[in-house]
Amino acid sequence: VRKKLPKPSQEGGGRKLGPENIIGETSDVEDLFKEEEDYKEENNYSTETSGTLKWKEDLSRKAAEAFLRQQQATPNLRKLIYGTVTEDNEEDGGDPREEIGGLFHISQPDRECKHKADSLDCSKFLVEAPHDWDLEEVMNSIRDCFVTGKWEEDKDAAKILAEDEE
Amino acid sequence: MATSTHSLGYAGCNFLRQRLVLATLSGRPVKIRKIRARDDNPGLRDFEASFIRLMDKITNGSRIEINQTGTTLYYQPGLLYGGTVEHDCSVLRGIGYYLEALLCLAPFMKHPLKIVLRGVTNDQVDPSVDVLKATALPLLKQFGIDGESFELKIVRRGMPPGGGGEVFFSCPVRKALKPIQLTDPGKIKRIRGVAYSVRVSPQMANRIVDSARSILNKFIPDIYIYTDHMKGLNSGKSPGFGLSLVAETTNGTFLSAELASNPQGQGVAVLPEDLGRNCAKLLLEEIYRGGCVDSTNQSLALLLMTLGQQDVSKVLLGPLSPYTIEFLRHLKSFFQIMFKIETKPCGEELKGGDKVLMTCVGIGFSNLSKTLK
Numbered sequence: 186v187r188k189k190l191p192k193p194s195q196e197g198g199g200r201k202l203g204p205e206n207i208i209g210e211t212s213d214v215e216d217l218f219k220e221e222e223d224y225k226e227e228n229n230y231s232t233e234t235s236g237t238l239k240w241k242e243d244l245s246r247k248a249a250e251a252f253l254r255q256q257q258a259t260p261n262l263r264k265l266i267y268g269t270v271t272e273d274n275e276e277d278g279g280d281p282r283e284e285i286g287g288l289f290h291i292s293q294p295d296r297e298c299k300h301k302a303d304s305l306d307c308s309k310f311l312v313e314a315p316h317d318w319d320l321e322e323v324m325n326s327i328r329d330c331f332v333t334g335k336w337e338e339d340k341d342a343a344k345i346l347a348e349d350e351e
Numbered sequence: 352m353a354t355s356t357h358s359l360g361y362a363g364c365n366f367l368r369q370r371l372v373l374a375t376l377s378g379r380p381v382k383i384r385k386i387r388a389r390d391d392n393p394g395l396r397d398f399e400a401s402f403i404r405l406m407d408k409i410t411n412g413s414r415i416e417i418n419q420t421g422t423t424l425y426y427q428p429g430l431l432y433g434g435t436v437e438h439d440c441s442v443l444r445g446i447g448y449y450l451e452a453l454l455c456l457a458p459f460m461k462h463p464l465k466i467v468l469r470g471v472t473n474d475q476v477d478p479s480v481d482v483l484k485a486t487a488l489p490l491l492k493q494f495g496i497d498g499e500s501f502e503l504k505i506v507r508r509g510m511p512p513g514g515g516g517e518v519f520f521s522c523p524v525r526k527a528l529k530p531i532q533l534t535d536p537g538k539i540k541r542i543r544g545v546a547y548s549v550r551v552s553p554q555m556a557n558r559i560v561d562s563a564r565s566i567l568n569k570f571i572p573d574i575y576i577y578t579d580h581m582k583g584l585n586s587g588k589s590p591g592f593g594l595s596l597v598a599e600t601t602n603g604t605f606l607s608a609e610l611a612s613n614p615q616g617q618g619v620a621v622l623p624e625d626l627g628r629n630c631a632k633l634l635l636e637e638i639y640r641g642g643c644v645d646s647t648n649q650s651l652a653l654l655l656m657t658l659g660q661q662d663v664s665k666v667l668l669g670p671l672s673p674y675t676i677e678f679l680r681h682l683k684s685f686f687q688i689m690f691k692i693e694t695k696p697c698g699e700e701l702k703g704g705d706k707v708l709m710t711c712v713g714i715g716f717s718n719l720s721k722t723l724k
Contacts (some may be wrong), residue, residue, distance in 0.1 A: 207599060217511060230479070251682050252417075262671070262692045262694060263689075263691075263692045265566070265676075266671075266676050266679050266680065266692065267680065267683060267689060269527075269677075293618075295462055301363070302362050302363025302364070302385070303363045303364050303365060303385075303386075303387050303389075303390065304365050305365070305476070306364065306365050306367055306368060306448075307448075307476055307477060308451060308478065308647050308672070309477070309478060309646075309647055309674075310640075310646035310647065310649075310670075310672035310675075311671075312633065312636045315521050315632065315636060316434045316540075316601070316635075316636065316639065318566065318632045318635050324570075324635075324703055325499055326633065326639065326703060327570075327639050327699045327701065327702065328570075328698060328700050329538075329701040330641065330703060331571050331600065332539065332540045332571070333569050333570065333571055334538065334539045334701065335540070335701070341589055
């Protein structure tokens with residue numbers, strides 16, 4: 186199956202049609218088999234000549250995709266903090282007012298940022314989703330924050346003492 | 352300070368304190384519009400008016416203009432003067448609300464600040480005076496703000512809604528701040544706390560201590576929670592009780608958590624046992640977040656890093672609070688300082704959640720108004 190991957194565009198087209206037609210008509214099934222044979226030949230051909238190059242091309246593309254995926258998964262704090270500043274200011278500057286009959290303007294329901302602007306000024310960071318501290322695994326998640334927990338190799342008093350004695 | 356720079360504009364009442372504090376330190380005027388403009392009761396509240404009066408007291412030559420409805424505030428900062436001041440804080444917010452701003456400003460006064468604040472010492476909204484005393488003061492010491500006159504004392508305890516507490520805060524002045532390198536929080540070696548009770552049975556505090564210990568003892572044996580029962584005039588005007596806990600690490604990091612009982616006549620009665628247990632769990636949450644600075648003091652640390660000498664400062668923080676994120680944006684607009692922000696995933700270690708490493712180069716702020724002796 187893996188060998189087919191480098192050529193997804195052609196094969197994808199053939200496959201999509203496949204399952205619908207298989208049910209009634211045998212000729213289509215035969216066609217499918219033929220197509221698959223064609224692919225095998227093609228694949229063999231490619232591995233013999235420019236196989237290594239293709240593998241490399243694919244790798245760089247995959248790496249780029251993986252990088253992008255990771256970028257999206259881990260929030261870019263810098264962009265989150267500083268990137269939105271300009272947007273906020275722009276929103277304040279432009280007043281998108283809808284007027285009715287040139288006299289009244291519709292008061293827009295408060296958007297999230299507007300709501301935030303008049304909320305409580307407090308520095309406390311409230312815990313939104315508290316852990317269940319009765320569970321053993323949750324308790325273990327902070328075990329090494331205490332002196333009673335496991336120490337790093339270079340800071341473990343017992344290890345350092347043992348080394349000194351040697 | 353420079354007054355020729357144009358003013359910065361903001362909308363809404365949120366983050367009022369940080370805007371006024373940064374305006375004062377940078378010397379840039381601010382204009383805040385649309386303060387509760389769509390509210391049934393528009394404009395500034397009593398506690399904000401009280402805060403603005405406090406800013407006026409500790410500075411010299413500030414210009415404050417508020418429009419008739421109180422929805423627009425213009426503030427042109429004067430020089431930070433300091434000296435001996437008294438202030439009656441609004442009972443709608445804790446003294447912590449006012450003290451947090453003073454902690455940012457006090458090191459940069461012309462004369463050392465000696466201030467008496469009256470109001471609510473412990474409530475459910477703001478960081479209490481106990482917590483600020485245990486966490487913010489050691490943090491300021493890391494920046495070289497220290498000395499005999501550096502103290503925060505609770506003279507009287509006051510709970511909402513009546514208040515009646517009194518706090519004395521004095522802070523020496525510094526010309527320049529030391530840069531910090533706080534990248535390793537160390538390990539928690541002990542947990543301290545204060546269980547206080549006013550105008551209720553002193554037994555309440557003991558019950559809180561027992562229940563909090565029952566949870567924390569699973570992690571570390573070195574726990575001591577003081578019971579503090581103030582009587583007579585020193586107990587303020589309203590009954591109540593509460594607990595503040597602080598975990599201290601081997602490297603001098605202080606992480607805190609606190610809870611207070613519901614104010615008299617509001618909500619259901621809270622059992623001291625529940626309060627103790629819940630507060631202990633909040634401390635565990637704070638430890639899970641981790642970092643070298645407590646989550647309430649993140650913005651204070653970042654401010655003092657910004658104002659430090661022209662040298663690199665580093666601090667490892669837990670997840671950034673919404674208040675801190677807004678503070679970072681404000682630091683950018685007032686001081687043109689952007690932090691380098693690196694996420695440090697926790698990995699396989701049993702040390703809580705992901706951390707954030709914040710790095711910046713100080714702007715070399717120096718306190719020019721400090722008198723030379």
